Amino acid sequence: MRVLTLVAGLLASGAASAGTLTLAPEAITEWKPIYGTVAPRTEVPARARIGGLIEELLVTEGDAVTAGQRIAMVRDDKIGFQIAAYDAQIKALQAQLTTAETELGRGETLIARGVTTAQRLDQLRTTVDVTRGQLAAAEASRAVVVQQGAEGDVLAPEDGRVLTVPVTRGAVILAGEPVATIGSGGLFLRLSVPERHASALKEGDTIRIGSDTPAEGHLARLYPEITGGRVTADVEVANLPGAFVNARVPVSLPVGERDALLVPAAAVATRSGIDFVTVMEGGAAVARTVVLGEPVGDRIEVLTGLAAGDEIVVP
Missing domain, CATH: 2.40.420.20 (conserved putative lor/sdh protein from methanococcus maripaludis s2 fold)
Incomplete structure (x- = not known):
């Protein structure tokens, strides 16, 4: 006392x-402490376009890639055999076409002398046209198979960073299976906010990041879908550490005033x-x-x- x-x-x-x-x-802002996770805005799988054996795997987790970069190659040995079969078929059709064109030239000479009939000449022309069509079809089919072989290159769909590589070199893969997952669109703090606080948030709000010496971020996107009673939001933070995806960071949200x-x-x-x-x-x-x-x-x-x-x- x-x-x-x-x-x-x-x-x-x-x-x-x-x-x-x-x-x-x-009136002061009411802050709710939660945790956010470092996450890319989008996660896009780089898929194999054909099935076969993974002959080359050029990336691993954490590598930075650019859109269109070759990250793996899938080889299908059957494609080589199909191309060889079409080559043989094309060579045979070319020989048939040469013979048909020779017969057509001889028929035109004979009809000029009155030796053969116009009906026979029409048959020779039809043979030439059919052979040319068969040759064009075989060349188109070969081009399709060659394109399939070129699609063995697995390309990165967007600029970003490799998050997961679920396959290894020498593994067998089917068409459409993912070879790697690319995180793109930049890194954000992804929040899972209870839906009762969702109405108090709007894009552009200032968000406190950290606990000891709080930094500031801005609410970049508020997703419209509610899942499990929670709303997903992305917070844009300058110089956000990107060493580890899904790292947890303490965050304080403005959820009202008092x-x-x-x-x-x-x-x-x-x-x-x-x-x-x-x-x-x-x-x-x-x-x-x-x-x-x-x-x-x-x-x-x-x-x-x-x-x-x-x-x-x-x-």
Whole structure:
């Protein structure tokens, strides 16, 4: 009691040279602490376009890739045999076409001499046309098979970073199976927010990142789908560490507002572990013990000990 009396006397002695401030409730932001995870905006699989054996695998987890970069090669031995078969067929059709064109030239000479008939000449022309069509069809079929062989190259669909490689060199893969998963679109903090707080959030809101020395981010996207009672949101943060995807980071979300009493930090005196704020009562300065909350800028929230309308002394 002697200590408290002494403190009150010391505070009152300096009140004459200090200013006063009348307390009034102020709206402050209510923050909800949650955890976010470092994640790419999109995860796109790089798929094999043909089935076969993985002959080359050029990337591993963590590698940076660009759109169109070759990351693997799938070989199908049957394609080589099919191309050889079409080559033989094309060579035979070319020989048939040469013979048919020779017969057609001989027929045109004979009909000019009146030796053969027009019907025979038409048959020779038809044979040439049919052989040319068969040759064109065989060449087109060969081009399809050659294109299938070229599609053995697995290409990165977008610029980004390789997250997973679920296959190994020498493995057998089917058409459409993923060879690697690419994280693209940049790294964001992905949040899973309870749906009761979703209505309080909007794109562009400032988000606190971290706990000891909070940084700031901005709500870049609020996804419209609710899954399991939670809403997904992406927060854009400058210089976000990208060493590990799915790393957890503490985040504070603005989920509403409430009224609070705020006093300047200079108006609070701490003695023997007890916080005091000097108020004017009946023209005299009186020290009141208070319970403080979190700092808000250069002011501190007072939880108990003061009421709206109190006139506090500010040094």
